Amino acid sequence: MINKWQDIVKQKMRSTGETQETLAEKLDVTQSGVAHWLSGRRKPDTDIIASIMKAVGIKEITINDDGSASENSIQCDRNTNNFYIEVLDVKAGAGDGYLNSDVQEVIKLIEYDNEQAKLLFNGISSNNLKVINISGDSMQGTFESGDAVYVDISRRSFEGDGIYVFTFGRNLYVKRLQIIKDKLIVISDNKAYKEWDIREDEIDQLYIHGKVMLSQSMLLRKHG
CATH class of the missing domain: 2.10.109.10 (Umud Fragment, subunit A)
Structure with a gap:
């Protein structure tokens, strides 16, 4: 079964107790809009997907060649005195x-x-x-x-x-x-x-x- 970006978001929501209603409040949209996006019935633009991921605490998602998705993050040694x-x-x-x-x-x-x-x-x-x-x-x-x-x-x-x-x-x-x-x-x-x-x-x-x-x-x- 392909793990889509929606699946990763929903898994994150389950682990943190996030609901569609609370996510909708964070995004300032309707609960039905969130439901459509997470079900795949509507296709949000890139900015909305980024906002959804940020709202549930996901750094970013990589889409693999086979269509599967995985959560990942950039790893680097950051100098706290610098600007990235x-x-x-x-x-x-x-x-x-x-x-x-x-x-x-x-x-x-x-x-x-x-x-x-x-x-x-x-x-x-x-x-x-x-x-x-x-x-x-x-x-x-x-x-x-x-x-x-x-x-x-x-x-x-x-x-x-x-x-x-x-x-x-x-x-x-x-x-x-x-x-x-x-x-x-x-x-x-x-x-x-x-x-x-x-x-x-x-x-x-x-x-x-x-x-x-x-x-x-x-x-x-x-x-x-």
Whole structure:
């Protein structure tokens, strides 16, 4: 029998006495919504699965080649005086959107000296920062495909013009968002791509995962 992510979550809930009702309260959703997710009748997005795992005390889940799942965690000797950011195995589409898997896997940690981190991240907690990679060229000039972006995941609503990581429909994007009159406009920095808008009747398809704070180029350039 395949051990799915739902099975691991339910096993953890049994061991801790967690119920669907208490989990729903933590996630600020309905009990029936939790029941649908855990039964597999509805497929939550990656951010919801991560929230479920965090709420029940699971560090992360690895999905194996045979479809089975196992709980695991990154093992490393951490210097308590340093600042660590998780790099997720997730790509955000700077183009037509990149469809990701259902589970966010932490593939490595980036370590900073605490003083350096204060200067770079303006006091943001390491728990609220994640690193993901860019796929596509629609943000060319600002990001290149393969660049890493540092995302403040505490900013999960529109907070003025800026670059956001967001899901619309089933696709994950990194784009500029700007409000013009009563429309939310999605803007690509590469002018070869047309801007598009999210109408009021489509806003329920939008989920903002965070706001981009910094980026790091991954390009290799040959010189001579």
